[in-house]
Amino acid sequence: MLEIDNLTFNYPKRRENVLNDFSLQLAPGGIYGLLGRNGAGKSTLLYLICGLLFPQKGRVLYKGADTRRRLPDTLSDIFIVPEEFTLPAVSLNQYIKINGPFYPKFSVDDMHRHLSTFDIAPDINLGALSMGQKKKVYMSFALACNTSLLLMDEPTNGLDIPGKSAFRRFIVSSMREDQTIIISTHQVRDIDSVLDHVIIMDNHNVLFNHSAFDITRALKFASTQDRDIIQRALYTQNNPSGVTVVLPNNDDEDSQLDLEALFNFALESPGLLNRQFTNLLDN
């Protein structure tokens, strides 16, 4: 569904490319987490995917159409929730009436359902909302458009604590089988329970790209004080409560995916991590 072929991109007046010969293919359906260090190119990649930026080389094909052309049919099937955005000073009902017609699959009922998840009344003026409230409204509208591709850049920034748990419920309950959501974030704890797939970027390229199912099949995550376990671990991380370990899952045990540990492991020892998955695929 989404093909990213040999993308190279740099910003004006910067010597180094943000993305260098970057390629990625995403199948339809699923929630993808896009993780990476500051400056790794996560937001840039999202903007390139939806045609907000033009690459120096390479292309992005969404359902066969080059997103650089910004065809209305393509744009009506992609929605991006950026980190910062602007809403006009109109009532929410007017905003829905003005913008809903551009998205063929837009549903007013879905919109009201999402608003109630976030505890937002439908009869509000957008100009009078706080940043967090605007974000909730914008995300509600984004999901109500029912586009096949939804991109979210740091979606939980600015949300209060109830808002973050509402966001997780909201993403999972609104997901459709044919819909793909890509979430770029540093706040891994806000989304680790909803992801189907993890992509880690570093050094202008993809460092790690596997499904959450395969990750928990190949690896085991635990918090322990046991020295034997710590010694056997592929990766260890000191925490106030103990030591977080990442172990090979030789016994096929279930464990909760620890995205922070996985991310740090990927950055520290990408070769070791990817070898673990190669072994899994061979078996």
Add this chain to the structure above:
Amino acid sequence: MFSITRFADTFAKELRENKRTLLMRVLVMTGIMCLFTLFIVFQQYEKYGTDPDRAADPLWVSMLGLFVWSIIIFGAISASNLMKDMSDRQSRLSTIMYPASQLEKYLARWIIYIPLFLLAALAACFLSDLLRYIICRSVIPGSAVALKLITPSELTDYIEQYEMWSEVNVFWMAVLFSQSLFALGSIFFQKHPVAKTFIAVMLIATVYYFIGYGTYRIFDSGYWYSGMISGEPSMGLLWCLVIFGCIINYALSYWRFRESEIIQRW
């Protein structure tokens, strides 16, 4: 590339999301013109008692001058707002991403900020003239014979009487061309487009003046057969040049808008 239904939705979106700002601009323009009208009336209303030519309204010269300069200046300001939504990152993102073709988005904005503005400006001229008429009628009831509202038929007679058709043509050429220049400036200069476009136009005009003057001197000096060039260009030729220039300016601004990204690359 172009769908009538989607274009209608785009036009409605641009109008409804910006209606407060647009209305405020029209009100400010009307208010300023009314203020200047009041100034003209209180400075010159005595002419109604002294002007021997009762056929002509003595304040028309000043009022028409006010209208001409208001339409040119406010037209330039309106055209400079054509690409206002491309001035910051968040607005650019929103403008680029909503599902309409770039041509539909551009055309919707063009209609609002160019011809619809002109209609609003003409309405503002009518209202300020109506204000003049009402005030003068109440202040100087005795010599109201010469007092006339500027209506299309009265204005046509006035232009015919004083043979001002070439001036009218030059005025409309100036309005159309300056709007196209400031529209082009709005896509290149995101911050302070009015001032920057004005400075750029003055610099370019100065350069062209010297090039044109130099060319004229070459032709005039006898090196070339000066009979190849007629003395005064025809109004038709000037209109062709102005329309061609406007098309070039709008085409360039559309092309630049179409190639816009959320960052300012150049």
